[in-house]
Amino acid sequence: MLAVLCPGQGAQTPGMLLPWLELDSVAQRLHALSNATEVDLIAHGTTSDADTIRDTAIAQPLLVATAIATGREALAGLTPGVVAGHSVGEFAAAALAGTLADADAVSLVTVRGRAMAQAAAQSEPTSMAAVLGGVAEEVAEKLESLGLTPANANGGGQVVAAGAKSAIDALVAEPPARARVVELQVAGAFHTSYMAPAVEILADAASGVARTRPTATLLSNADGTAVDSGDEVLARLVSQVASPVRWDLCMERMLELGVTGILEVAPGGVLTGLAKRGMKGVPAVALKTPDDLPAARELLEAHA
Incomplete structure (x- = not known):
C-alpha cells in the first residue's frame, strides 16, 4: 500500500518551482492554482528569496499548490491508499484525497496563512x-x-x-x-493557543467550501485516525491551526494500515527523513525536481 505525504511549512526553498515549470502539465496546474489565491505563486516559487517565502501568508499557499501540482503529476490519475500532510500540508492531502477541490484548498489555505500571520503579529x-x-x-x-x-x-x-x-x-x-x-525560521507559535484568533477566521471561510468524502484513507494530524467524512475533515483542518500536530501517531497509523511505500510530494525531503526513523525499512521517494519522477513511478508500480 502506498502513502502519499505532503510537507509542511519550513520545507520551502528559494527557486523550488523553477525545474517544475519546465513541465507543461505542472506549469498549467500551478498557473491555475495561482489564480485561486491573491499570492503570485509563480513569482514567489522562482525569484523570491528565503526571507520573503518564509512569510506565513506566502509560504502556506505556495507549499500547498506545489504539493498538489506535483502530486497530481506523479500519481497520473491513480488513487493512493493513504494520504497525510504535516500541518499546512494537510490541506494538500485533503485535495489529493478528493475531499477538497484543488483551487478550494489553495484558496482556503491563503486565508489560513494570512490569519495566522495576523495572530502572530497581535501577540x-x-x-x-x-x-x-x-x-x-x-x-x-x-x-x-x-x-x-x-x-x-x-x-x-x-x-x-x-x-x-x-x-x-x-x-x-x-x-x-x-x-x-x-x-525554526517561522513567524510565530503555530499550533498553540496563540493561534486561536486564526481559528475563527478560518472557520468562517471554511463554512462555504464544498467538501466530499475522501476517496483515499486520509489521516488526521490530531491523532492519526482515518477521517471518512468531508465535514469532519474540514472541521479538523480548522481546529488544527491551534492544536498540536501528532505526526508520530500518523506514522504509527500508517504502519498499522500496512503501508509498504512512501511518496513525499514536492518540496519533499522532510517527511521521508522522519520516516527513516519512525517507519524504518519502508522504501520512500521524495519529489524535489522532475528528475525524481521516474523513481516515484517505479514506487507506484510496486506499491500502489
Whole structure:
C-alpha cells in the first residue's frame, strides 16, 4: 500500500518551482492554482528569496499548490491508499484525497496563512524550536517549566516546542540533557493557543467550501485516525491551526494500515527523513525536481 505525504511549512526553498515549470502539465496546474489565491505563486516559487517565502501568508499557499501540482503529476490519475500532510500540508492531502477541490484548498489555505500571520503579529513575540534527542520525560518537563507547548510531536525523538520568544531563547541557551535545540525560521507559535484568533477566521471561510468524502484513507494530524467524512475533515483542518500536530501517531497509523511505500510530494525531503526513523525499512521517494519522477513511478508500480 502506498502513502502519499505532503510537507509542511519550513520545507520551502528559494527557486523550488523553477525545474517544475519546465513541465507543461505542472506549469498549467500551478498557473491555475495561482489564480485561486491573491499570492503570485509563480513569482514567489522562482525569484523570491528565503526571507520573503518564509512569510506565513506566502509560504502556506505556495507549499500547498506545489504539493498538489506535483502530486497530481506523479500519481497520473491513480488513487493512493493513504494520504497525510504535516500541518499546512494537510490541506494538500485533503485535495489529493478528493475531499477538497484543488483551487478550494489553495484558496482556503491563503486565508489560513494570512490569519495566522495576523495572530502572530497581535501577540507577544513568539517562535518555535526543534528539540532533537534527549529523554522524552525530561524534554517534556523542560518545556513545561518554560511555559512552552509541544506543538509538533514528529516521532524519532523530535519535538517542536512553541511559545514566547523569550522562552524559546531560554530553551536554546539551556537545552535538555543530551538534546540539541534548533530555532525554526517561522513567524510565530503555530499550533498553540496563540493561534486561536486564526481559528475563527478560518472557520468562517471554511463554512462555504464544498467538501466530499475522501476517496483515499486520509489521516488526521490530531491523532492519526482515518477521517471518512468531508465535514469532519474540514472541521479538523480548522481546529488544527491551534492544536498540536501528532505526526508520530500518523506514522504509527500508517504502519498499522500496512503501508509498504512512501511518496513525499514536492518540496519533499522532510517527511521521508522522519520516516527513516519512525517507519524504518519502508522504501520512500521524495519529489524535489522532475528528475525524481521516474523513481516515484517505479514506487507506484510496486506499491500502489
